[in-house]
Amino acid sequence: MLQKIILDVDTGIDDALGIILAVKSCEFHIAGITTVNGNVSLETATLNTCKILQLINADHDIPVYKGASAPLNRTPYFEHRIHGEDGLGGALRSMKVTKQPESLSAPDKMIDEVNAYPGEVTLIMTGPLTNLALAIEKAPDFPQKVKEVIFMGGVVSGPGNVTPVAEYNMFADPEAAKVVIHADFPRTTLVGLDVTRKALLKKKHIDQITNPELAHYVRDSTRDYMQRYYERNGIEGSALHDPLAVAVAIDNQLVTTENYYVDIETNSELCDGQTICDFQNRLEKKPNVRVCTDVDSEAFLQLFIETFNA
Numbered sequence: 001m002l003q004k005i006i007l008d009v010d011t012g013i014d015d016a017l018g019i020i021l022a023v024k025s026c027e028f029h030i031a032g033i034t035t036v037n038g039n040v041s042l043e044t045a046t047l048n049t050c051k052i053l054q055l056i057n058a059d060h061d062i063p064v065y066k067g068a069s070a071p072l073n074r075t076p077y078f079e080h081r082i083h084g085e086d087g088l089g090g091a092l093r094s095m096k097v098t099k100q101p102e103s104l105s106a107p108d109k110m111i112d113e114v115n116a117y118p119g120e121v122t123l124i125m126t127g128p129l130t131n132l133a134l135a136i137e138k139a140p141d142f143p144q145k146v147k148e149v150i151f152m153g154g155v156v157s158g159p160g161n162v163t164p165v166a167e168y169n170m171f172a173d174p175e176a177a178k179v180v181i182h183a184d185f186p187r188t189t190l191v192g193l194d195v196t197r198k199a200l201l202k203k204k205h206i207d208q209i210t211n212p213e214l215a216h217y218v219r220d221s222t223r224d225y226m227q228r229y230y231e232r233n234g235i236e237g238s239a240l241h242d243p244l245a246v247a248v249a250i251d252n253q254l255v256t257t258e259n260y261y262v263d264i265e266t267n268s269e270l271c272d273g274q275t276i277c278d279f280q281n282r283l284e285k286k287p288n289v290r291v292c293t294d295v296d297s298e299a300f301l302q303l304f305i306e307t308f309n310a
Contacts, residue, residue: 002029004120004147005249006110008067009242010038010127011048012083013225017201017218018126018242019052023062024307027250031113031121034065034106038127038172039079040087042069045127050099051092055217059099067106067131071173079168082228091221107135111142118145119186124249125151126242128169133176136183143183152245153177154275155193156262156291163273166265167193171273174266181262181289188289190262191245192275195255195295199244200229200237205301210309218308240304247300248292254303256294259287 005028009015022028033053035046046066053059070076084090104112110131114121123146125132132149135142153169154177160166170177181188201222209215226238247254261283265274277291 003027003122003249004029004031004113004117005122005124006031006034006113007246008034008036008106008123008125008127008131009045009049010036010040011045011052012039012079012087013089013221014238014240014242015039015126016048016052016088016221017240018246019049020056020214021243021304021307022124022246023053023056023058024310025250026310030062032063032065032109034067034109034131035101036067036106036127036131037069037071037076038169039083041076041078042066044087046101047097048087050097050101051088051095054095054097054099055092055213064099064101065104065106065109066101068134071128071130072133072175074173074175077172082225084224089221089224091217106131107138110135111139114142114145120147122148122150122249124245125149125153126245128173129153129176129180130173133179136179143185146185148187148189149180149185150189150191150245150249151180152191152196152242154190156275156277157194158197160274161193165271166273167275170264170275174264174273177264178266181264189248189257190289190291191248191255192292193241195292196239196241196244198295199240199297199300200235201240201301201304202237205305208305214308243304244295244300247303251303254296254300255292257290257292260289260291261285261287262289262291
């Protein structure tokens with residue numbers, strides 16, 4: 001039986017790869033893809049999502065729902081330097097888009113789907129957590145009806161990727177992240193930079209993609225993305241942040257996890273968006289997040305390539 005999921009995205013380069021992985025895996029019943037302001041504006045994220053679905057001929061099968069156009073309390077912070085002005089590194093720039101989003105809002109879609117299938121829907125979040133926070137605020141009993149939340153975000157034992165301590169999705173809307181982390185979901189899984197930085201897509205992997213159209217798209221969209229990663233980290237490759245969150249939903253044996261108490265800093269001059277993980281239980285609080293601490297990167301990349309070739 002296929003897993004019921006909603007995929008929430010701010011479609012930049014790695015979100016797009018996550019969408020392709022989710023659709024082509026054939027592991028999911030994708031009730032919808034919801035979009036949010038993040039790497040790019042809400043309008044651009046929605047447009048890019050529709051482009052990716054058209055690219056893989058899934059535009060008639062999967063509905064798209066627009067969500068929050070700004071963080072809960074903050075000014076949007078875009079990542080055009082990483083993802084390009086269009087969010088896809090210039091790929092698909094000339095594609096004519098025919099698919100249109102649905103009229104229902106993203107938070108309302110989440111609430112409606114979970115109410116219709118309580119205990120069955122997994123929410124895979126690969127952008128700022130604004131839409132999910134809004135759903136929680138609108139329907140306080142909503143979290144208990146969700147099967148699991150898997151979100152790409154945070155870093156618990158390493159440097160950030162937008163500030164010295166903060167990962168982008170947490171930095172972009174830390175107030176939303178705090179709402180989500182402290183909500184009473186049955187299980188919340190954090191897929192952070194600690195593991196996604198170990199899952200690097202390299203040119204040799206792209207060369208193994210046998211579908212010419214997909215290989216061209218991946219190569220085109222990640223070209224500058226890889227260059228930025230090399231400039232910052234001295235490694236030729238691009239971290240598959242968002243696809244790894246999708247892969248955890250496909251096979252949670254790909255990662256090693258530990259349960260910890262986690263919180264998000266929201267009121268600091270230097271540390272806004274920092275993910276605080278209480279490794280030593282110094283706060284003496286009950287663990288609230290399943291934190292990914294390691295990944296079988298070879299198995300993940302094999303899954304990634306085989307799925308793209310399916």
